[in-house]
Amino acid sequence: MKKLLTLSALACSALVPTAMAFAEEVNVYSYRQPFLVEPMFNEFTKETGIKVNVKFAKKGLAETLAREGDLSPADVILTVDISRLAELTKQDLVQKVDSPVLESNIPAQYQDTENEWFALTTRTRSVYSSRDRVGRLGDDFTYADLAKPEFKGKICTRSGKHPYNVSLVSSMIAHHGEAETKEWLEGLKANLARKPQGNDRAQVKAIKEGLCDVALGNSYYLGKMVNDKEQKAWADAVYINFPNQNAEGTHVNISGMAMAKYSPNKENAQKLMEFLSADTAQSMYAEVNYEYPVKEGVKPSELVASWGEFKSDAVSLDDIASYHSAAIRLLDEVKFDL
Template sequence: MKKLLTLSVISATLISPSVIAANEVNVYSYRQPFLVKPMFDEFTKETGIKVNVKFAKKGLAEKMKQEGKYSPADVVLATDISLLTELVNKDLVQPLNSNIIKSNVPAQYRDSSDEWFALTVRTRSVYSSRDRLGKLGSDFNYSDLAKPEYKGKICTRSGKHPYNISLVSSIIAHQGEAAAKAWLEGVKTNLARKPQGNDRAQVKAIKEGLCDVSLGNSYYLGKMLNDEKQKAWADAVYINFPNQNSTGTHVNISGMVMAKYSPNHDNAKKLMEFLTDSKAQKMYAEVNYEYPVKPGVQRSELVQSWGEFKADTIPLEEIAKYHSTAVKLLDEVKFDL
C-alpha cells in the first residue's frame, strides 16, 4: 500500500478526505487509466500538484450525490455529452470562468453557462465493407441508411447507447421529431440483425459478411488497427464521414466539469486549463486516436490519414436538449427488439 500511495495516480482505491491537501487535486474519471495517467503525470511534473484519481465505468454521479458537500471530487472526466449533462442536471457541478479554456475550446463544444467543456472530439462515422460496398461517396448521408437499398445490410449496437442517442438527438435538432422517427423506422427495417455488441463488434460482423455497413465512433478504427487480433476487422472496412454536402458529420465529445463542492478549486482550474492546452491535447490525440478539441493541434498520423471532414456545427448543448425525446422515439419504434 505504501508503494501505491507514492504514485501520482491512485486508481484502485477511493479518494478519502484525508488525501485532500493544498498541493493536490482529486479527479473522478470515466476515462481509462492508460489515457489520462500520462497527462496527469505531465501536469504534476510541471506544477508539482499531485493528481489523485478514482476510476469507474459507471455510477460516479450517484456517488457524488451520496457524498454531497463532503465529496472530495474536484474534477470529473466523462466520455460523452450525455454523462456531462447528467452531472449538470443533477446539480453536481459549478461553473468555471476561464479565458484560457474559452480560447482553447470552440463555443460549440462547451456549455454556454461554463458548466462543461469538451476535451476531445470523435465522429459518429459509418463503416463500409471494402469488398462488397467500397468507399461511400461524399454525397452519402445518414438518411441513406433508411433507404431500401440498405435492407439487411446494417449492423449497430443498441440504439439506446449514448453514442446512438446523441446521433438521433442531432437528427431531431436538424429535422424534427417526425423525421427522426421515420429515419429510425427505416434503419430498423434495414438491420441485418438485432442491435447488439459494441462498435468494434459491428466491424467484426462486416468482416464476417453479416452486414455491409455499421455505425461506429471514429477512434475505434485506430484501436482496431493497433490490436493484433482486431486488425483484420479494421482492414475490411472504410471509414466514411456522412453529410459532407449538407449539415456535416455528427460529432460527440469527451469532456470535463468542475465538481460543485470542489475542495481544491484553484488546483482544479489549473488542471482543467492544462487539459485543454496544446501539450495535453496532443497526448490525447496520439493515445486514443481522437480529434483534439483545440484548433491547430496536430492529429495523430493515423487519424490524419483518414482525411479531412466537415463537422456538424450545431452546438452540442442544443443536441443534448433532445436526449429524452430520442430515447422516447427509440422506444416507440422498438429499435432494439
C-alpha cells in the first residue's frame, strides 16, 4: 500500500508541471497567413514563455465561433478588413478589452469606440495606373474621377462585393451620402473594361496585358508582386497612386484583432494583443507583408517608403463600418458585378 501511495504521489507530481505549462498558452483563430504571423508568435513565446496555438482559416471564422459558443477555445481573432471586424462585433462574438498599452499604441481612429477591436496594420485602397499609357495620376486625382467619361472602358477591379471594395464604397457614403455614391457606382460600372473578376493582383496583370489602363488595388500587393519573379513584370508596368490628396485623403483599411467573447485565457490573450501592437511585432509586419505599421514611430519597409508619403482619410473606421449594409445594397441596386 505504501508503494502504491508513493507511485500515486509521483504521478500527481508529474502532472502538475504539465498542467501549469498547458495553462500558459493562448489560442488564436487567424485569417492571416502562417508565414506572416508565425514569426511574431515565436518571438512572443520567446519573450513570455506563453505557447501560441493557431487555427488558420480562409473564411468562416465567425460561423465557427458562433457554433462553438461558450465552449470555444478561441482567445484572439486575427482578421483583415474593417468589415470582418464589424461582423464579429455585430454578432456579439468578441469582448471589450481595456488596456492602456493598446490605447497608447493604436490611434483612436483605428480602434473600436467600445474597445472590441483594434487595428494592427493599415493599407491603402490605391489606384494603379499604366506607366506607358497613363503615367502617374496627380494629387488632384480622386476616387470620384473614376466615374468620368475619360475612363470609359479603361478600368479593372475585382468584385464590388469583396470586403475591400465594400469598405471603399462605405467611405464614399460617409463623405458624399448614398445618392451621390450610387451615381458614382453607376459611372464606375459604365467605365469598366470587363466584368469584375479576379483578385487585386489580377487587375495589375490586366494593365500589363493592355486590357485596362487603371485599376483599384490594395497597396501591399505591389510589394508582393515586386518580390515575386513571375509577377515583377506586372508591378513594373504600373504606378501606385494615392487618391484624394487634395480632398479628404486616401481610403485606408486595416488588419486587426479582437478578443473572443468566451476566451479561456484572457490574461494571456491581452498580453498577446499588446505584444502585436508594440514595436517588435509592428516592425515585423512592415517588413514581411508591406503594410503600414499602425503604431506611430514605427517605420514602414524601405520598399513601401519608396512609394511616397500621402494623406490618409481621417474618418473613423467605426463610421465606415456603419455604412457597410448600405454599401452592399447600393452595389446590388446598380448590379455592379453583372
